[in-house]
Amino acid sequence: MLKMSTLLLRTLRDDPADAEVASHRLLVRAGYVRRIAAGVYSWLPLGYITYRNIERIIREEMDEAGFQEVHFPALLPREPYEKTKRWEEYGSDLFRLQDRKGNDYLLGPTHEEMFTLMVKGEYSSYKDLPLSIYQIQTKFRDETRPRSGIIRGREFVMKDSYSFDIDDEGLVKSYNQHRDAYIKTFDRLGLKYNIVSAISGAMGGSGSEEFLAPCSTGEDTYVLCEKCGYAANVEAMVTKVEPTSTALPANMEAFDSPNTPTIDSLVELLNSKFGSGHQASDTLKNVLLIADDKAISVLVPGDREVDLKRLQANLPGVQELRLFEDSDFAKFPGLVKGYVGPQDAKKLGVQLLADPRVLPGSHWITGANKRDTHARFVTNGRDFEVEKYVEAAEVRAGDLCPKCESPVVIDRAIEIGHIFQLGRKYAQALDLTVLDKNGKSQVVTMGSYGIGVSRAVAAIAEQTHDEIGLSWPREIAPADVHIVATGKEDEVFRAALTLAEDLEEKGLRILFDDRREPSAGVKFKDAELIGIPFIVIVGKALAEGKVEFRVRSTGEKTEIELLKAVTEISTKVLNS
RNA sequence: CGGGGCGUAGCGUAGUGGCUAGCGCGCCUGCUUUGGGAGCAGGAGACCGGAGGUUCGAAUCCUCUCGCCCCGACCA
Known part of the structure; x- marks a missing residue:
């Protein structure tokens, strides 16, 4: 039996200043853990x-x-980690140390x-x-x-x-x-x-x-x-693409598009030039990247960004992936920043990849590889050849589930x-x-x-806490039942102790608040903060031969006859 | 590693050049109180993160440094 009077525990009334998330705040306040250093904790x-x-x-x-x-x-020696190259690859995430002879070890x-x-x-x-x-x-x-x-x-x-x-x-x-x-x-x-x-x-x-x-x-x-x-x-x-119309588009056609290096500026021009109704998703974004020293162009619809993490995860073998920088553009004079199109990828020495949304047969408005010029009706399969399809575009809420086609969250x-x-x-x-x-x-x-x-x-x-404190599932909780004795009468404390002992006899784990000093309010607050699933209050109702039984997670309260308390409580708890 | 913020008692905090560093919680002693974080009285507890500097005078200004938190990058 754990007794609050002797338990190494001090609950805190205020949230610790360095804790943001609920689990951290409450575990500190309820006296479960204390911080020792950044990311290092001790358990009370x-x-x-x-x-x-x-x-x-x-x-x-x-x-x-x-x-x-x-x-x-x-504590481990260096060699095995040397053999798998992880001594190097783990980089500075690895805690390294040396013994007195200067041999390398790691944690x-x-x-x-x-x-x-x-x-x-x-x-x-x-x-x-x-x-x-x-x-x-x-x-x-x-x-x-x-x-x-x-x-x-x-x-x-x-x-x-x-x-x-x-x-x-x-x-x-x-x-x-x-x-x-x-x-x-x-x-x-x-x-x-x-x-x-x-x-x-x-x-x-x-x-x-x-x-x-x-x-x-x-x-x-x-x-x-x-x-x-x-x-x-x-x-x-996995991207689920909506089917597209199969009508054959008109021939590719270049048009002047001065000062439209961004998708937004291009869409604005399109709407004034070819009539309204053009959207970013009608345009094709050519994102140039360097994948392990090789230039690649990734095609995504103009309304989507490339998700670099996602792209890299789907390009097995690629170690380093980064966006083109000005110095890279300098090496490929055929690629005009802001006006890149997929039409000449092969000629320009760029590997052409595309997000699955860029369907074969689909046509797009995209750069014409010429300053201040774009092209429309640029058709996949006719005007450019995609070398490989790869998941590249950012995922958004509302995208279609690949299994059942409903919008995902x-x-x-x-x-x-x-x-x-x-x-x-x-x-x-x-x-x-x-x-x-x-x-x-x-x-x-x-x-x-x-x-x-x-x-x-x-x-x-x-997942289990609420505004007032922790609330553990029974098997996890530090006790099954938190017995709170209130008031000042010795009789109450005696009755509570007897109940605690009897419940323990039934196989229940008990936390007993046997402190004399704190007021009832303090004890209730503590019980709620600590989060034992069942709280039994022995106090006021004892005069009528009753105790109060509370369920922490629901707040449900019932009164139970003291004489039946052991049976009733142990049944309720063990069947919970 | 980039950006932002913060270090004052066990916890939460006030104090932006001037007296002995203030308050709340917690802690100790006594009395009263006892079903929702009690009241009164008394008390202990802080080299103001550290080092150096400026000044008659520094928690407060300057420099360096250490630590912590948050966002991002990274990591799983």
């Missing part, structure tokens, strides 16, 4: 109990799924290397596979900007799992096992979430999905179809889990092979699966 008793409840649930579900728990140090930002080496050290046959192992460990990442309290810290706890399979088919199976285990885990944690298809990006590999917990303060933006449930990362959103969320078919990158780099049936050496294929454990505390707080 209530916070640590809550944290451990989440850890326990995750561990139970991982074990249930048949994954084995291992544990690696946080693990993630543990792919260690897991791979552990399996390599123990296993050498296909018969040993598949294998899934996990750990719950503190990770260190020297983020340039830690933020939002414990949502993005520089030290945080992650559950990371890895699967090892002999072939791709096995990998998919292991991946799906993890996916199922994650669904169970997050359901049990009481989180609302969407499973969102993601793009694995630079890490290579094919399948990748994120578990995103919707919440206005989340830092991830994603696309959601409220009708059919389709959800995707902005990078991974754009929402914010916290990433609470990520599952990912990693493939052979690490196994290859660290030479993890096993012998197959034929005695031939095969590189193992891996999956990697993460849950932000400490972040989950914040995510749950974000």
Whole structure:
């Protein structure tokens, strides 16, 4: 039993000045966490109990799924990370240090290397596979900007799992096992979430999905179809194009368009020259970029911007992507800034890519590659050849769902889990092979699966809190029932203690506010702030042989006869 | 890393060159109070982030520095 009179806890009446998001504000005010440095937090008793409840649930579900728990140090030697090139690639996000002999060490930002080496050290046959192992460990990442309290810290706890399979088919199976285990885990944690298809990006590999917990303060933006449930990362959103008319357009025709280097100025001219009704979406924007030293032109409708992140994610292999600068224009004298068109791309030595919205057969108003000149009826397939279609244009709310064609919304969320078919990158780099049936050496294929454990505390707080405080799901909460004794009579405190003990006997976890000094109001406020799901008040009503039972999340209040309190409360709570 | 803001007691803050740095919460002692963050009285707690400078005099002005928060870039 936790007793408020002795609990290391001081709730704060005012919001801390350095906390912005709700989870941070409330976790600090309710005495769950304290900041130690930017992105570094300590847990007080209530916070640590809550944290451990989440850890326990995750561990139970991982074990249930048949994954084995291992544990690696946080302090790691340089060599394995040298072999996978991550000592370099992780850049300044990596906490590095030296021992007294001057040898390089790092604080693990993630543990792919260690897991791979552990399996390599123990296993050498296909018969040993598949294998899934996990750990719950503190990770260190020297983020340039830690933020939002414990949502993005520089030290945080992650559950990371890895699967090892002999072939791709096995990998998919292991991946799906993890996916199922994650669904169970997050359901049990009481989180609302969407499973969102993601793009694995630079890490290579094919399948990748994120578990995103919707919440206005989340830092991830994603696309959601409220009708059919389709959800995707902005990078991974697939464009659904509306069908276009197939009528053959007139021949391409150049026209004078002085001083119209921007889409807006061009549309204005079009409306005065060819009659009103022209829109930015009738024009074709030619965005020139340098992709790893190669010039590319990306075509998007004039009313859309190119989303560089999205474009890069859809150009596998491209390391560096940036917009043309003046010095680049100087190298391509045929490209006239503000008047670029796709017609002469090949001649000018520019690779021509297009967003799917630029349909074959569609015609556009675009630059004529000549100062102060544009052209209309410029037709895809007739007047220019697109080399490759690629998702490039920004995604907007109202775009059509690729599955059911209803308009999508754009929402914010916290990433609470990520599952990912990693493939052979690490196994290859660290030479993890096993012998197959034929005695031939095969590189193992891996999956990697993460849950932000400490972040989950914040995510749950974000999704469950209200204006007056935290409000935990029962399994997460630091106690099942918060018993508040009010008044000054010893009798009240005795009755409350007895009730607390009896409920504990029934298997309930009790937080007992046995403080004599604070007034009833203070205790009520504290109980609401701390967020235990059920609050029992022993006080005024005791004179009539009753106690008050409150449900934190709904505010519902009922009176219960003291004599029946133990049975009634324990039944209500255990069945909740 | 670019832009913006902020460092004064455990927390929230006032104080823009002049006396002993003020207030609220919290904390300690006593009395009264006790169902919605009680009242009165007394008290403890601050080298005003740090270093240097200007000045008769600096929390306040200047320079450097450290730290923190927010937006963006980055990261997952």
